[in-house]
Amino acid sequence: MTVQFIEIAGQKMVILPEAEYRSLADQAEERADSEAAERAEARRLDGEEYVPASLVERLVDGEAGLLVWREYRGLSQQALGEKVGLSKMTISSLERGKRDTSAKNWRALADALSVDVDDIMPFD
The missing domain is CATH 1.10.260.40 (lambda repressor-like DNA-binding domains)
Incomplete structure (x- = not known):
């Protein structure tokens, strides 16, 4: 991973190539979706009714x-x-x-x- 650290107005920032950023964002979204699916399945197993x-x-x-x-x-x-x-x-x-x-x-x-x-x- 190619990153560059900079400081702007006393705040540390990270710069990385767009493709790497998009890859990280996609991975974070997939993980959030997976966790949401696990929570939904737990509610279903606890008896929550799904309706069409x-x-x-x-x-x-x-x-x-x-x-x-x-x-x-x-x-x-x-x-x-x-x-x-x-x-x-x-x-x-x-x-x-x-x-x-x-x-x-x-x-x-x-x-x-x-x-x-x-x-x-x-x-x-």
Whole structure:
């Protein structure tokens, strides 16, 4: 490695050829990517759920979280309603934002879908 040490305004600096700098930068990026992958794998092994990008896109696009997560979990409105003691009509109305429900019901819905309440409650 070809380096030159200089001092500017009392601060030591290192000058090296661009190709060597780019090589070092690439190595640092590869190491950071590898470490991030290891952390992600550890979280997955600890039970963190991965979801498909299509689910995230639907949520980002503003679709109702309750609807998106219910469909992702493969539940009909009827089946989800039965799990939490609400009617199919109530589930439908909640998904369309036509009605609200109690915090207790939102928690029950979140538990039935294995998500946080914030993942399914409307933002309004």
